[in-house]
Amino acid sequence: MFSRIFWIARVTFLEALRQRFLAFLLLLAAAFILGSVPLRSIDFGHGELKFLADLGFGALFLFGSILAVVLPSQLLYGEIDNRTALTLLAKPVGRGEFLLGKFFGSWAVLGVFTFALTALIGIILLVREPDVVARAMALQVVPPEVSVLGLFEHALLQWLRLGIIVSVALLVGSLAQTFLYTVVVGSMAVLASQLVWIAQDTLANPEAVLSTVMRGALWLTTRIFPNLQGYNIGETLVLGQSMVLPGTVSSLSLSAAVYLVVILFLACTAFRRREI
Amino acid sequence: MTDQPAISVRDLTKDFRVGLRGVKLRAVDNLTLSIPRGQVYGLLGPNGCGKSTTLKIVLGLVPATSGSFTLLGHDSASPEARARIGFLPEAPYFHRFLTGRELVRYCARLSGVAADRVDAATDEALELASMTEAGNRRVGTYSKGMLQRIGLAQAVVHDPELIVLDEPTAGVDPVGSAAIGKMIQAMRQRGKTIVLCSHLLGQVEQVCDRIAVMDRGRLVLEGHIDEVLAQRGVHQISVEGLTPAARQAAEEALSRHGAHVLKVDPPRQTLEDLFRRLVTGSRD
Numbered sequence: 026m027f028s029r030i031f032w033i034a035r036v037t038f039l040e041a042l043r044q045r046f047l048a049f050l051l052l053l054a055a056a057f058i059l060g061s062v063p064l065r066s067i068d069f070g071h072g073e074l075k076f077l078a079d080l081g082f083g084a085l086f087l088f089g090s091i092l093a094v095v096l097p098s099q100l101l102y103g104e105i106d107n108r109t110a111l112t113l114l115a116k117p118v119g120r121g122e123f124l125l126g127k128f129f130g131s132w133a134v135l136g137v138f139t140f141a142l143t144a145l146i147g148i149i150l151l152v153r154e155p156d157v158v159a160r161a162m163a164l165q166v167v168p169p170e171v172s173v174l175g176l177f178e179h180a181l182l183q184w185l186r187l188g189i190i191v192s193v194a195l196l197v198g199s200l201a202q203t204f205l206y207t208v209v210v211g212s213m214a215v216l217a218s219q220l221v222w223i224a225q226d227t228l229a230n231p232e233a234v235l236s237t238v239m240r241g242a243l244w245l246t247t248r249i250f251p252n253l254q255g256y257n258i259g260e261t262l263v264l265g266q267s268m269v270l271p272g273t274v275s276s277l278s279l280s281a282a283v284y285l286v287v288i289l290f291l292a293c294t295a296f297r298r299r300e301i
Numbered sequence: 302m303t304d305q306p307a308i309s310v311r312d313l314t315k316d317f318r319v320g321l322r323g324v325k326l327r328a329v330d331n332l333t334l335s336i337p338r339g340q341v342y343g344l345l346g347p348n349g350c351g352k353s354t355t356l357k358i359v360l361g362l363v364p365a366t367s368g369s370f371t372l373l374g375h376d377s378a379s380p381e382a383r384a385r386i387g388f389l390p391e392a393p394y395f396h397r398f399l400t401g402r403e404l405v406r407y408c409a410r411l412s413g414v415a416a417d418r419v420d421a422a423t424d425e426a427l428e429l430a431s432m433t434e435a436g437n438r439r440v441g442t443y444s445k446g447m448l449q450r451i452g453l454a455q456a457v458v459h460d461p462e463l464i465v466l467d468e469p470t471a472g473v474d475p476v477g478s479a480a481i482g483k484m485i486q487a488m489r490q491r492g493k494t495i496v497l498c499s500h501l502l503g504q505v506e507q508v509c510d511r512i513a514v515m516d517r518g519r520l521v522l523e524g525h526i527d528e529v530l531a532q533r534g535v536h537q538i539s540v541e542g543l544t545p546a547a548r549q550a551a552e553e554a555l556s557r558h559g560a561h562v563l564k565v566d567p568p569r570q571t572l573e574d575l576f577r578r579l580v581t582g583s584r585d
């Protein structure tokens with residue numbers, strides 16, 4: 026089983042690397058990150074490194090999310106429309122194996138995307154760090170420090186976050202009949218997951234006045250949608266601007282792993298019933 | 302298990318829901334069919350008659366509305382059955398960036414060929430499909446006929462017992478079509494069961510042992526090719542150097558025995574035979 030998943034993932038990865046859409050988004054995100062360097066003086070008083078990190082991580086997530094929704098949907102529908110899926114699924118390949126192969130292939134591409142852009146952001150931050158430290162020393166304030174380990178941890182968390190989005194796109198794709206529907210519904214699910222923290226905060230607020238129905242709806246929302254906003258701790262990890270509680274990265278990674286398992290299980294179950 | 306038919310279908314019905322109102326469209330209507338092992342079996346019929354749907358149901362790609370079916374005596378969803386069949390869908394698309402050899406290797410891995418056998422199995426399949434030389438070219442550069450042949454190679458790389466070919470010669474020129482016909486004959490000689498779904502009747506007639514004809518989802522004819530095509534009570538004699546006098550004498554002699562000459566025409570070769578004789582690469 027693992028061998029078949031590996032081979033499908035490998036071919037999916039190689040095919041995805043040839044997609045112009047990937048090259049376009051990668052270049053766009055890199056241009057966005059590089060474009061922030063000449064604009065660093067407009068840092069809104071938050072400090073140059075924070076400005077560069079915010080824009081870089083924002084670009085990584087924005088373009089990564091678009092890629093995480095579109096790429097797996099495109100690869101899945103491409104294989105179904107072109108009948109490649111018929112050829113593969115007539116072999117002793119389970120539908121779950123096929124879908125997991127698509128997932129791992131797409132996720133590997135997002136790994137390349139995430140770590141390449143993180144490397145670019147890291148280089149920019151490390152190049153600018155000495156100047157910023159010198160200025161801070163001259164002003165006798167505590168200088169910020171770029172953590173390479175923090176960069177790696179942040180990249181890992183973003184990759185996991187994008188993995189959740191890929192799995193959501195495949196779940197929607199397993200149920201939907203068209204590529205466009207998958208992309209629209211998948212994007213809405215990502216948006217809902219980005220905003221689910223509002224529901225969590227509202228439920229946790231003892232002063233919030235909520236009807237039973239509203240409370241139930243908010244509770245359900247917080248259980249269905251993963252809180253993707255919770256993975257936005259790049260600035261803290263990389264620049265150490267505030268304290269990261271011990272075990273935060275592990276806890277977020279574990280949470281992502283649980284979401285991945287559950288969403289992929291649902292996607293595989295839905296795909297088994299699909300007419301190819 | 303070898304006495305079990307290669308494919309057995311009983312009372313199979315498939316309805317599709319189409320449009321927003323979910324109007325029911327019956328693609329396969331109460332079909333019962335048994336395809337014996339070791340033969341080339343032609344499944345014929347016009348477009349939309351339910352041939353491809355029947356094959357997809359039997360291969361476990363589409364669920365049936367009702368009815369039962371087995372593949373080599375097993376449930377078609379079982380890995381045991383899937384590992385013993387090869388399938389070439391109609392107008393297949395393969396990853397254009399892979400070479401033909403990489404594609405066949407990939408399919409060998411997915412079909413459960415042992416790692417130490419993959420290279421040898423790939424070479425054998427490429428050779429059977431006459432694709433050894435073109436095997437190192439990217440699939441994106443292949444002609445339609447080469448795509449079909451590499452499709453056949455991927456279908457047979459794991460040495461399956463049953464090979465299902467859905468329109469293997471669609472869009473292929475007569476030369477490529479003849480090459481595919483030869484591959485089918487070669488596989489039959491190896492004892493494989495081949496199900497050929499096509500509406501190229503000339504080729505079906507040449508290669509198939511048995512045929513079934515479907516129309517509007519129903520089976521309208523099934524039998525051995527010689528039996529279903531035979532015109533009972535009519536015989537054909539080929540004569541060389543027939544002069545008018547010889548013809549008259551022959552007709553009189555036959556008449557004395559109660560036989561009548563229905564027509565005397567010079568035999569015609571088929572256009573396909575003529576084309577294959579004229580065009581380069583098509584001669585045996």
